[in-house]
Amino acid sequence: xxxxxxxxxELTAPDKPSALRRILHTTLGLEGVVGLLLLLFFVVIALFxxxxxxxxxxxxxxxxxxxxxxxxxxxxxxVGQDILSELIYGTRVSLLIAVGVAIGTVTLAVLIxxxxxxxxxxxxxxxxxxxxxxxAVPRLPLLILITVLAGAGLAQMTLTxxxxxxxxxxxxxxxxxxxxxxxxxxxxxxxxxxxxLHIFRRHLLPALVPLIVFGLVTAAxxxxxxxxxxxxxGLGDPAAKSWGLMMRYALNLPGLLxxxxxxxxxxxxxxxxxxxxxxxxxxxxxxxxxxxxxxxTR
Amino acid sequence: MKQCLLSVRDLHVNFxxxxxxxxxxxxxxxxxxxxxxxxxxxxxxxxARALLGLHPAGSVQGSIRLNGSELIGLGERDWGQVRWKTIxxxxxxxxxxxxxxYRVGEQIIEPMRQHLSLxxxxxxxRALALAEQxxxxxxxxxxxxxxxSGGEKQxxxxxxxxxxxxxxxILDEPTSGQDMLSRxxxxxxxxxxxxxxxxxxxxxxxDLAAAxxxxxxxxxxxxxxxxxxxxTRAVFTMPRHPYSWGLLNAYxxxxxxxxxxxxxxxxxDPTQPPSGCRFxxxxxxxxxxxxxxEPQLEYHDGRQxxxxxxxxxxxxxxxxxxxxxxxxxSGPLPAVRDVSLDILHGEVVAVVxxxxxxxxxxxxxxxxxxxxxxxxxxxxxxxxxxxxxxxxxxxxxNPLFTVQAxxxxxLDIQRVGTRxxxxxxxxxxxxxxxxxTDDRFLARRPQELSGGQLQxxxxxxxxxxxxxxxxxxxxxxxxxxSEAARLMNLMKSIQNERGMGxxxxxxDxxxxxxxxxxxxxxxxxxxxxxxxSSVITSQPEHDYTRSLLAAAPAFDWFSHNxxx
Numbered sequence: 001x002x003x004x005x006x007x008x009x010e011l012t013a014p015d016k017p018s019a020l021r022r023i024l025h026t027t028l029g030l031e032g033v034v035g036l037l038l039l040l041f042f043v044v045i046a047l048f049x050x051x052x053x054x055x056x057x058x059x060x061x062x063x064x065x066x067x068x069x070x071x072x073x074x075x076x077x078x079v080g081q082d083i084l085s086e087l088i089y090g091t092r093v094s095l096l097i098a099v100g101v102a103i104g105t106v107t108l109a110v111l112i113x114x115x116x117x118x119x120x121x122x123x124x125x126x127x128x129x130x131x132x133x134x135x136a137v138p139r140l141p142l143l144i145l146i147t148v149l150a151g152a153g154l155a156q157m158t159l160t161x162x163x164x165x166x167x168x169x170x171x172x173x174x175x176x177x178x179x180x181x182x183x184x185x186x187x188x189x190x191x192x193x194x195x196x197l198h199i200f201r202r203h204l205l206p207a208l209v210p211l212i213v214f215g216l217v218t219a220a221x222x223x224x225x226x227x228x229x230x231x232x233x234g235l236g237d238p239a240a241k242s243w244g245l246m247m248r249y250a251l252n253l254p255g256l257l258x259x260x261x262x263x264x265x266x267x268x269x270x271x272x273x274x275x276x277x278x279x280x281x282x283x284x285x286x287x288x289x290x291x292x293x294x295x296x297t298r
Numbered sequence: 299m300k301q302c303l304l305s306v307r308d309l310h311v312n313f314x315x316x317x318x319x320x321x322x323x324x325x326x327x328x329x330x331x332x333x334x335x336x337x338x339x340x341x342x343x344x345x346a347r348a349l350l351g352l353h354p355a356g357s358v359q360g361s362i363r364l365n366g367s368e369l370i371g372l373g374e375r376d377w378g379q380v381r382w383k384t385i386x387x388x389x390x391x392x393x394x395x396x397x398x399x400y401r402v403g404e405q406i407i408e409p410m411r412q413h414l415s416l417x418x419x420x421x422x423x424r425a426l427a428l429a430e431q432x433x434x435x436x437x438x439x440x441x442x443x444x445x446x447s448g449g450e451k452q453x454x455x456x457x458x459x460x461x462x463x464x465x466x467x468i469l470d471e472p473t474s475g476q477d478m479l480s481r482x483x484x485x486x487x488x489x490x491x492x493x494x495x496x497x498x499x500x501x502x503x504x505d506l507a508a509a510x511x512x513x514x515x516x517x518x519x520x521x522x523x524x525x526x527x528x529x530t531r532a533v534f535t536m537p538r539h540p541y542s543w544g545l546l547n548a549y550x551x552x553x554x555x556x557x558x559x560x561x562x563x564x565x566x567d568p569t570q571p572p573s574g575c576r577f578x579x580x581x582x583x584x585x586x587x588x589x590x591x592e593p594q595l596e597y598h599d600g601r602q603x604x605x606x607x608x609x610x611x612x613x614x615x616x617x618x619x620x621x622x623x624x625x626x627x628s629g630p631l632p633a634v635r636d637v638s639l640d641i642l643h644g645e646v647v648a649v650v651x652x653x654x655x656x657x658x659x660x661x662x663x664x665x666x667x668x669x670x671x672x673x674x675x676x677x678x679x680x681x682x683x684x685x686x687x688x689x690x691x692x693x694x695x696n697p698l699f700t701v702q703a704x705x706x707x708x709l710d711i712q713r714v715g716t717r718x719x720x721x722x723x724x725x726x727x728x729x730x731x732x733x734x735t736d737d738r739f740l741a742r743r744p745q746e747l748s749g750g751q752l753q754x755x756x757x758x759x760x761x762x763x764x765x766x767x768x769x770x771x772x773x774x775x776x777x778x779x780s781e782a783a784r785l786m787n788l789m790k791s792i793q794n795e796r797g798m799g800x801x802x803x804x805x806d807x808x809x810x811x812x813x814x815x816x817x818x819x820x821x822x823x824x825x826x827x828x829x830x831s832s833v834i835t836s837q838p839e840h841d842y843t844r845s846l847l848a849a850a851p852a853f854d855w856f857s858h859n860x861x862x
Contacts, residue, residue: 184694187667192708192763193682202707206698 032286038279046091053085057241065253065261074264077246078253086241087268093242094224094276097158101223102216104162109169109215114204116170117177118196128174134167143226147235154237157230161223169215173208180207210288217284221277228273243269301365303328303465303498304349304385309360311341311348311522316568318344320522321360323595328465331492331499333509333530336519337545339565342502345519346468349500350387351377365465382413386464388455388472395455396443402451403439406458413462421461428457431494432487449480453487460491468500473508485511506546510534518542521566521576526609528601538601538609540581540643547815562795575606582644582797583611613767613799614641614664614684619673621659633659635823637673641767641799646790648802648814648831650846656823657803661686661771664801677767682712685760687770687789691752695744695759701728702740705759712763727758732788750781757789767799774809786813808850811835819843 028036045052054073055061058081066076074083116127143164150156180186186203194202230236231244238245250256250265257266304326311319318341326332334342348358351372362369364384372380381387389395396405403425410421429439432453443451452472459467472488473481485508492499492512503509509516510530517527518539526539537543544561563580566572572579578588587606598608619637622630633656641647649657662668664675665686677684688694695704702724709720725735731754733739744752753773760768773789774782790813793800804810810817810831817834819827819842827840838844 184688184690185696188686188688188694189707189711191666191682191686192711193680194707194711198711203696207696 028286028290031282032290035279035282035284035286038275039283042091042095042276042279045088046095049088049092053082053088055082055085057081057085057089067261068264074268075261077249077265083246083265083268086246087243087272090241090243090246090269091272091276093154093237093240094227094273097154097161097227097242098220098223098276098280100158101161101165102220104158105165105169105219106212106215108162108166109173110205110208110212112166113170113173114177114200114208117174118181118200118204120178120181124174128171131167131170134164139164140226140229143230144233144235147230152230152235152237154240157227157237158223161226162219165219165222169211169219173211173215176208176211177204180204213287214284217280217287221280221284224273224276224280228269243273301328302326303365304500305361305363306349307361307363309345309348309358309362311344311353311358313357317571318522318568319348320571322519322522322524324517324524324527326466326498326500329496329498330515331501331513333501333503333513333516334519335503335506335509335516335545337565338504339568340519341522342504342519343470344522346387346470346500346502349468350381350385378413382409382462382464384464385466385468386459386462387468387470388452388459389470395458396451398443401440401442402446402454406439406454406461409458410461424461425457428461429454431460431491432457433483449476449484452476452484456487456491460495460497463495464497466498466500468502470502471505472501473503473505481505481508484508488512506534518545521571522568523576524595524602524604525577526601526603527595532601538598539577539603539605540583540610541577543610543642543644544580562797575604583607583613610642610644612640613643613645613677614639614801615674615676616640616664617674617676619660619663619675620671621656621663621668622671632823634663634670637820637823637825639818639825639828641801643766643799644793644797645816646793646800646802646814648804648807648810648817649820649825650804650807650810650817651820652805652846655820657805657820658689658771659823660820661769661801661803664767665769679766682708682763683766685763685765685768687753687757687760687768687773689772689775691749691756691776692744694756695752697744699743700740701742701747701755704744704755705762708759708763714763723762724758727762728755730761730792731755731758733758750777750785753777753785754788757785757792761792761796764796765798767801768793769801769803771803772805773802775804775806782809789813806850807835807846819846 054071060080061082062072062076062080064076064078064080066072066080068075072082072084074087077083077086112127112131116124143160146160147157150160180203186199189199189203227236227242228244228247231242232248232251234248236242236245236248246269247266250262250269253261256262302325306325307323309319309322310317322345324332334345336342344353347353349362349369351369355371358370360370364380369377369380396402403422406425406428407418407421410416410424411418414421416424425439426436429435434450434453434457438446438450438454446454456469456472469488473484476484488499489512499512501509501513513530515527516530516533518525518533518537518541520541525541526533526537528538533542534546537546541561561580562582566576566579574590575581575584575588575593578584581588585607591606593604593606595602595604598605601609603609616637616639619634620632621634622632624630635656637660639647649660651657659668663670665684666681667686699707702721705724705727706720709715709723714720715723724740728735728739733751733754744755747755753776757773768789770789774785777785786809789800802810802814807817811834814831816828817831818825819834819840821842827834827838827843834843835847838847
């Protein structure tokens, strides 16, 4: 092993790339830039929804089923509410659920996977059998059941999804913690008298960041899709106007697809869902690459 | 019960503010021999001169009894009765011992005429006999001092000292400044003379080999006090006072292959000796008590040692250690079998053996990175006081950490000092291992360092908690030879400076014999041979050790050139 020899890349003097190229190549890459810009776009819309939306999405501001026009850029729905405003406010619901589920999932996965991987023994065994059981249960039916039983509030939905999503990530994190635990520097830290908390904070958590980012983004994307699916099935929070709920209402209209109405009623929320998931995926990929390279290159 | 010839009790010699000899007591039985050894400036010569009454009256206190009668307080006339006839001195510098304007023969006769009142003819005959006894002839007696070589003068000086047939001969550095051959001859001569004439010998020397060859007993003098006394063989083979240990380890001789190591620090200023035990500032195992209370020469296991701790302590003691690994299904594979070993304070012990001999497992067991299956490890300090320098520095540091984070981590974990103090310690330690201490270096990451630099960072991390024992597992095996040698010297000097124990694990017996005090040879998980570094490398008992030595790299031009 001679890994302290200078790498070829270090021997050639680095030329100074342009600022744009640096951002595109060394920092995030193309997909990262696209993903982050899209994500930023949705976040800005969600934050400033009241200022951007032309109407209150719950107000009946026009006649039912208006075609797009000056007052209602995307027309109105079957009860005369502005579709664009619904779409804009729907961003808030989707992002809120995405963030909530992502944080909940990752927290559970890091806590449970970290404990199992670090402690080992019967604790590990117990927690991993729980993961197996959770993974074996079909998700959507369970989610539907829970939602039906627990009610369809945003908070319940977020919690339920986090409870469903953690096992997969937990497995990955446990495996990584197990690998790290055996590394000499972690064993040495223990020898210096380090508490599990110190080891977790200084050695494990920083090393888990790529997995955590990956987990956050994946869970967020899945949450957006799952929420849309639930809303579509009529299990969403009827008070929170989400993109999925919009699609459900649109599809409830008999003969929607026979006219061109689906173009401004059904398609926009579908495109938004797709774009948000795409944004999250791209961002995740870029961050993962970047963070993975920490500790390998300068 | 043999008659006690010389009995010194609580002897003090003061010159103004200098306490040159500070409470020395010892006995010398008629016909026996005693060596007083110590560094230059320890007070050896002052002690010798005190026994002959050569210091101004009033500067010497205590008691010197010769055959039961007190010498201290005698007038110059009475001293005249003692000198030459009972106690004779041959001094360090033979050249200044003779007057250049008289023939040496005349000068040898002089004490016989004065002290024995022998007539001229008789003393001449006796001088000739003495000259022949020391291997010289009548021709030498007729010479002037400048016509003789140093060795000849030294031998004539010895002849003169023996001229009045003293009961006690004091030799002050009889072999200093001589080449190896004349030194050998001098030692042989002294042995022969003692066998023939049965005088008691007090040998003052820093030539430890001469002391070992000539005396039955040895007293170690440090800063005007005796540190240890005992049987010469015992003191030399297993010195027990930390100072004796350091002194004997510092001594270069033909039977050791080690590089010269020395005791850390300097001999104290005799006008301001340290409080408590005088050796404590240089001692590797000093405790609080040593700073305040002066230790007395007391018997510890058959030897007199002036040390509160009873001499050199065992730092780590391992008894019957076992460790096996089970590899997928097959029976347990023993890696360490019934290993027992001791490491003393400040000692460098090397464990050598080929790959797979269990050396690394042993190291991990000692450090506590592995749990033994059976056996005891006794270490009287906190577990983190044993630190490890692992083989692969890259594996042993978190790649995400900076140099500062790596070195500071043990301090953070143990919550030593404030944040600023910790940074200070990090910088000091980095400087001690020869690394830069600027902010840019502190912010570097492992991948940006060379192997040698990173190994030094790892050494610095091992040192920040001031460990008592450092376990280094092949610390230089991944470095190029010159960097390996530099790092080895660095570790040795740090070990010496800080006075910690060092267990060196290596397959390279040629490398470790330069720094190790003791070598343990390991094979198939067991220690098959152990002993002093010099003994193991010069007279190995076990075939395996011999093959390790034979395999050690050497520039062996001649045996390989034949085939070309």
